[in-house]
Amino acid sequence: MEKECPGVVSCADIVALAAHDSVSYPFNRSMWDVLTGRRDGRISLESEASVHLPSPFANFTGLSQLFASKGLDLNDLVALSVHIQLGWHIVVHL
Incomplete structure (x- = not known):
């Protein structure tokens, strides 16, 4: 491609x-x-990821606030969380 x-x-x-x-x-x-x-750039920077991605220890309030700051709502949070959890479940059981 x-x-x-x-x-x-x-x-x-x-x-x-x-x-x-x-x-x-x-x-x-x-x-x-x-x-x-x-549109998002051609490089990835750890410094940007640590600012824009939630901590693995973030609680529900922190996650919902972070998602809201990005224009996302509770439905987006649940959908992404379930998707990630299912992905880990599949990887662990392969």
Whole structure:
């Protein structure tokens, strides 16, 4: 993909599109819009992650406040938390 579209399509785009298509396919319609493109930058910095990601020791109040500061609500918090928990469950039991 990088050869055909240099600097345009990221691995994250491919994963996001694959997830979208696999969930949407059984319903024969798009379940959500997928934004693609390298809008978030081309590098990752530990200093930014420690500011923007919750601590593994964060309680519910802290998590809900952090999500709210990013424009996310309780539904987003629950959905992401369940998704992460299920992912760990699958990894541990493989």
